[in-house]
Amino acid sequence: MSPHWDEAPEWQRDTMTNGVLRALSGATPAELHESWRAEKLSAGWVYGPVKDPAAHPCLVLYEDLPEQQRVKDYLFHAIVRALVAPDKRKPPQCEGLPDQ
Template sequence: MFNTDQIAHVTHEANRVIQHLTGDPDPSPAWAEAPLWQQDSSVEGVRAALDGATPEQSHEGWAASRLADGWTYAPVKDVEAKTHPCLVPYHQLPAFQRAKDRLFVGIVRALAAEAPPADTEPALEVVVPAAVEEPARPPAPADPMRPTVGRVVHYQSYGTPGGEYLPEPRAAIVTAVRPSGTVDLAVLNPTGLHFNQGANGDGVYRSGSGEPLPGCWNWPPRT
């Protein structure tokens, strides 16, 4: 299990990757170079997520701390002037900013090694006392595992046309579960984060090959 500071470090670096991918005009510095107030803000956000804060509540807590420190809303982010375009209610944020909050909470829960949901725990084996002279009953079948926000899965990549990267499983974090049963993923590629929306679920394979189908997710194999 990672401690709070280590989880804050990971979330900070993940946020930096998204900032660069989305063209943030003033991306955060690396964790080791970040000012103390920024590190403290990440740590407080991790603690709130560990206490059960939702992505929306995580954003509200971040915004409240910024406003208390003298920051104001402006269309352009400016650290020196203490202005930020995300100082708005959660529902007014752009979709990719809401995805950042979901990813933040998902990373925290994944690295904190939360206990699995009740529906994924193995059922207890029921054994009839020996005096009855009946064979022991087999364990009751466990419910199928269900994806939830923050769970780590494998995403089968397509690979690159030139063969620089082959189709293979990539670590991914579930950021949303849709009513249809598909999920949204933050895929951890060698070159950075990739967001995949509406990925099909576990058990999707190439016809006749038994290999995972690119663009779909599966549970990591047990080791």
């Protein structure tokens, strides 16, 4: 579970803020993941089967993410977009998700 916003480390708040700004600028869930992945890799993180302070199991290409992680990225994107004024909304992108 993630900490409360006020208790989260600066890097975690920055990651979330960047994700929100990218979603608002029109990035798709796949683009959001690839931006997150690039940030982590440039900060020295590596792929690891278990999340720890320098490794993460989601440091893979979007298409290689487990389905529940792609759904999580889609939900994050949809929630951010839903909070935008209705006249500024674009339909959410659904690529990479199972048929509905």
